Amino acid sequence: MEEGSSIRHEVIMSGTGGKGVLVAGQLLAEAGMQKYNYVTWTPTYFAAMRGGSCECTVILSNEKIASPLLTKAEVVIVFEPSQLKDFEARVKQDGIFIIESTGLPGVKRQDIRIVKVPAAETAVKLGGIMAANLVLLGTYVEITKAAPAELVEIEIERRFGGNEKRLSLNKQAFRQGMLLAAREQNWY
Secondary structure, eight states, rough: OOOOOOOOOEEEEETTTTTTHHHHHHHHHHHTTTTOOOEEEEEEEEESTTTTTEEEEEESSSOOOOOOSSSEEEEESSSSGGGHHHHHEOOOOOOEEEEEEETOOOOOOOSEEEEEEEEHHHHHHHHGGGHHHHHHHHHHHHHSSSOOOOHHHHHHHHTTTOOHHHHHHHHHHHHHHHHHHTTTBOOO
């Protein structure tokens, strides 16, 4: 990217508490701080309990960000299929909708690209369901190139460096998400 270019990436991540939505958003924002002049990470909690709805918005830009709040974004990631209907309308026209494919209801919109990711299944095969968030983050990074994968991996190392098992699982999950996206087998 050229210095001063007006590139902007925006993503809304949605799920339920305990699924790693906010962690995935923080990792992306922290990685983005190494590449962009302006970065926002805005979490929203709808219930103060594990399992309650939560979301975060991440904006990466080289121009000032007027507001960290978005009603719609170019990319929306849904970590919890039960929230699909609520967030389908928040994807901008011609945007990308990345969704956990387990227990997936139908998506009605025809004006967006849909990426179905078996994040939970992939994470379980790798050794832990809690890494499904990093599978989805890896998919997002591969598709959009919003942040270099190396920078996200540095943030994963910072976050999980004290626990070798979790670090290894999360790095594998992130890389597997990138591989799933690179194969483009899940695009509709």
